[in-house]
Amino acid sequence: MPHALSAEGEVPSFVGEKLYVNDGLLRPDQVGALRESSPDMPIEEIRRRYNEDGYVFLKGLLPREDVLRARQAYFEMLAPSGVLKPQTAPVDGIFDPANDKADYPGIGAGAADGNGKPGGSTAEKFVDLALAAHYADWYKETFCKHPVLKNMIARLTGWGDNTLGIRRSLLRNNTPGNKAIGVHYDQIFLRHGEPTSVTAWVPMGDVAVTGGGLIYLENGHTLGQEVEADFTRKAMESGLTTEESKNAFNQNMLSTGLLADGPLEYADTFGRRWLVTSYNAGDVVLHSPYAIHASTINYDPNNIIRVGTDLRFVNGSRPWDKRWDKDYEFNDGV
Ligand SMILES: O=C(O)CCC(=O)C(=O)O
Numbered sequence: 001m002p003h004a005l006s007a008e009g010e011v012p013s014f015v016g017e018k019l020y021v022n023d024g025l026l027r028p029d030q031v032g033a034l035r036e037s038s039p040d041m042p043i044e045e046i047r048r049r050y051n052e053d054g055y056v057f058l059k060g061l062l063p064r065e066d067v068l069r070a071r072q073a074y075f076e077m078l079a080p081s082g083v084l085k086p087q088t089a090p091v092d093g094i095f096d097p098a099n100d101k102a103d104y105p106g107i108g109a110g111a112a113d114g115n116g117k118p119g120g121s122t123a124e125k126f127v128d129l130a131l132a133a134h135y136a137d138w139y140k141e142t143f144c145k146h147p148v149l150k151n152m153i154a155r156l157t158g159w160g161d162n163t164l165g166i167r168r169s170l171l172r173n174n175t176p177g178n179k180a181i182g183v184h185y186d187q188i189f190l191r192h193g194e195p196t197s198v199t200a201w202v203p204m205g206d207v208a209v210t211g212g213g214l215i216y217l218e219n220g221h222t223l224g225q226e227v228e229a230d231f232t233r234k235a236m237e238s239g240l241t242t243e244e245s246k247n248a249f250n251q252n253m254l255s256t257g258l259l260a261d262g263p264l265e266y267a268d269t270f271g272r273r274w275l276v277t278s279y280n281a282g283d284v285v286l287h288s289p290y291a292i293h294a295s296t297i298n299y300d301p302n303n304i305i306r307v308g309t310d311l312r313f314v315n316g317s318r319p320w321d322k323r324w325d326k327d328y329e330f331n332d333g334v
């Protein structure tokens with residue numbers, strides 16, 4: 001049976017919703033559901049799923065109120081930039097539709113060169129405040145060091161007291177309609193360490209399925225390993241030094257360090273689906289350093305700004321990428 005066409009003549013991507021990525025509208029055959037897990041499952045089962053899928057999506061791991069408290073602090077800080085719709089509560093994070101989205105570009109995905117300062121001079125107030133939020137106590141000392149998260153990772157990995165939350169993190173804001181992060185796996189940016197880090201992707205607020213959440217390539221962690229082996233081979237063949245080959249932006253790679261800007265074409269090239277979901281405040285996805293992921297463009301029906309952070313954990317008793325032992329800054333070369 002042919003799929004019903006929507007009013008615009010385009011087929012919804014998933015559960016009746018249209019999911020847009022940097023290179024267009026995902027087709028239904030390119031999309032599946034992210035597998036949900038419960039933090040109350042036996043840790044062996046959580047570990048089994050993490051190893052099998054390259055990620056584990058833990059519903060309600062963090063107390064919802066802790067996440068919303070951070071969301072509120074974030075938007076109270078950013079409100080003077082005019083980002084929020086007048087007469088709305090900061091915790092709701094509703095973008096003022098009267099704004100030009102170009103003046104409110106996203107941290108982490110908004111700059112053409114990946115990790116540079118996004119936007120022009122009219123974006124400066126917003127961008128400067130969004131950067132300053134990285135250094136605020138409620139973020140750096142409280143949210144990033146949440147004991148429930150660290151404890152889960154210590155149990156998952158068996159690292160125990162050696163579990164170390166690394167300092168550099170990106171507190172990302174995806175304003176409606178702006179560019180989304182392209183296709184990548186995290187080890188590309190962590191090559192000075194062993195490929196055993198765990199990333200916790202933490203949505204800071206509820207994220208509708210069309211609201212710009214993270215998407216994972218099905219079995220992407222096995223493909224990521226193959227791609228990394230290929231980069232290593234190319235680096236050797238082209239005579240790069242070990243140091244050069246560890247660079248995420250070396251001559252064999254895109255200038256952004258990404259595998260591709262466009263998830264749609266990438267899914268077709270490798271014949272794999274993107275796994276998607278909606279998120280609630282408190283949910284966390286733990287993913288392996290080879291898990292291939294990207295995000296959708298935020299087209300939330302209520303103009304809710306998507307905020308999220310990626311917190312990384314390593315075994316502090318093993319070699320890890322110490323370039324990350326610093327707070328995030330634009331153009332920090334990592
Ligand atoms: O939040 C995003 O858009 C990207 C996050 C990410 O790449 C990660 O958590 O590793």
Ligand SMILES: [Fe+2]
Binds near residue numbers: 184185186293310
């Ligand atoms: Fe990532």
